[in-house]
Amino acid sequence: xxxxNATLSHLPATVEKPDYDRTAVTPxxxxxxxxxxxxxxxxxxxxxxxxxxxxxGIVAASLRSPDTRDALGPQDxxxxxxxxxxxxxxxxxxxxxxxxxxxxxxxxQTTLLLDAMADPRVAIVSLTVTEKGYCHDPAxxxxxxxxxxxxxxxxxxxxxxxxxxxxxxxxxxxxxEGLHPFTVLTCDNLPSNGTVVKRVIDRFAALxxxxxxxxxxxxxxxxxxxxxRITPATTDADRAAIAAALGMEDAWPVVTxxxxxxxxxxxxxxxxxxxxxxxxxxxxxxxxxxLMKLRLLNGAHSSLSYLGYLAGYETVAETMADxxxxxFVPALMQEAAATVAPHMPAGTDxxxxxxxxxxxxxxxxxxxxxxxxxxxxxxxxPQRLLGSIADLIAAGRxxxxxxxxxxxxxRYVTAIDEQGRPIDVRDPMAAELKRIADAAGPDPDRLAxxxxxxxxxxxxxLPRDPRFLDPVTxxxxxxxxxxxxxxxEETGPTA
Ligand code: CS2
Numbered sequence: 001x002x003x004x005n006a007t008l009s010h011l012p013a014t015v016e017k018p019d020y021d022r023t024a025v026t027p028x029x030x031x032x033x034x035x036x037x038x039x040x041x042x043x044x045x046x047x048x049x050x051x052x053x054x055x056x057g058i059v060a061a062s063l064r065s066p067d068t069r070d071a072l073g074p075q076d077x078x079x080x081x082x083x084x085x086x087x088x089x090x091x092x093x094x095x096x097x098x099x100x101x102x103x104x105x106x107x108x109q110t111t112l113l114l115d116a117m118a119d120p121r122v123a124i125v126s127l128t129v130t131e132k133g134y135c136h137d138p139a140x141x142x143x144x145x146x147x148x149x150x151x152x153x154x155x156x157x158x159x160x161x162x163x164x165x166x167x168x169x170x171x172x173x174x175x176x177e178g179l180h181p182f183t184v185l186t187c188d189n190l191p192s193n194g195t196v197v198k199r200v201i202d203r204f205a206a207l208x209x210x211x212x213x214x215x216x217x218x219x220x221x222x223x224x225x226x227x228x229r230i231t232p233a234t235t236d237a238d239r240a241a242i243a244a245a246l247g248m249e250d251a252w253p254v255v256t257x258x259x260x261x262x263x264x265x266x267x268x269x270x271x272x273x274x275x276x277x278x279x280x281x282x283x284x285x286x287x288x289x290x291l292m293k294l295r296l297l298n299g300a301h302s303s304l305s306y307l308g309y310l311a312g313y314e315t316v317a318e319t320m321a322d323x324x325x326x327x328f329v330p331a332l333m334q335e336a337a338a339t340v341a342p343h344m345p346a347g348t349d350x351x352x353x354x355x356x357x358x359x360x361x362x363x364x365x366x367x368x369x370x371x372x373x374x375x376x377x378x379x380x381x382p383q384r385l386l387g388s389i390a391d392l393i394a395a396g397r398x399x400x401x402x403x404x405x406x407x408x409x410x411r412y413v414t415a416i417d418e419q420g421r422p423i424d425v426r427d428p429m430a431a432e433l434k435r436i437a438d439a440a441g442p443d444p445d446r447l448a449x450x451x452x453x454x455x456x457x458x459x460x461x462l463p464r465d466p467r468f469l470d471p472v473t474x475x476x477x478x479x480x481x482x483x484x485x486x487x488x489e490e491t492g493p494t495a
Contacts, residue, residue, distance in 0.1 A: 040081065
């Protein structure tokens, strides 16, 4: 038996299920990027809303792969959310996703998605397409007009493949039909993510057509958000365990932690769901929350993942069980916290926030792979590590832990681990980074200099600043000399 509308009533009483009439739900949101991250937070928060207001169903699209559609389509969009901690597991079936589309699969699928985005009942188009999905330059945040997919979408605006291309094509439809635009709500890990997506779609629209560009720039609102919920990739072991608990198959359940936070700028000209009922916080300015999360949680996540992977650790929890890392990670957070504190709302307790992050990272029930977090580092480093380092340099403060985090990324993208084995580096810039690493060879000084010279990641200032390059080069030398674990162990308290 498989999870579907028809089998919901067969679920054990211990499994929570949608307590609203799914046939009465209509689409109010189109979501681009229906990965586990979306299904662990926004789709859950929206499920909480549908009990009171069925006008906010989600039509979801996968921009890269049909896998999620193939898994959830036969399940009427239903899936299980498994919330796990040392105290146990809670299972809840989520029903907010009404339909799944894969625009890259066929012109018909593209048309169906654009029809959904142009539906007058749809007031929000949201995104979790990961950092690389905005086709922007990570160091500056502007649209990369030389991006091959952007060039395709400008040449074939009726068959867009990128998030900016799809959004602008749908907005052009709505403008031609005299409809209001929709609110564009990004939920990705980018600083000022609403500003980034606004800049990208404004520019893309202007490149398509001057008048369309003026309309998009003047009419389309893009609030910023900060989303926080650790969501490891689902494994076959997860599927088997959850199927046993459900008494039926779920082709793609989602595993997550108890903690969840969603902070949203409350700017929705055409309305929004009462996401507060699901615990979302609406604020005037998301920036402090974003800065805190990106620099403390995500900066520590990336650093411990590169160094933990090189030290031979499979998961975040395993890495944190190593006493050297258990000392290193809080110290790294402390370095970054010094750059965050001046921007936080009065009364923010950064110490408690950091302690809670360490507890979350230690969650023994989550098999969060270091390799998964290592992905797309070229798109993550600026907001997770380099922003903190630039601020610390300006303040004349040392950053030995963050420097080792950057050095860990540099060592990782050589795609050869400390035992000489290949590393499967997943990154839009993997080939370019590998070429640089191969040319540098096992020379940490040259490797640090040449990788720091990648403008799209490091910009123009840091590579030319010895206050940046010297500590990072010294850290990389240590990595080559003694390996990640000892380098972590030997990185003492920040002066
Ligand atoms: C992780 C994030 O994979 C990664 O890059 O650092 O997905 C992290 O789990 C989330 O931002 C937590 O909210």
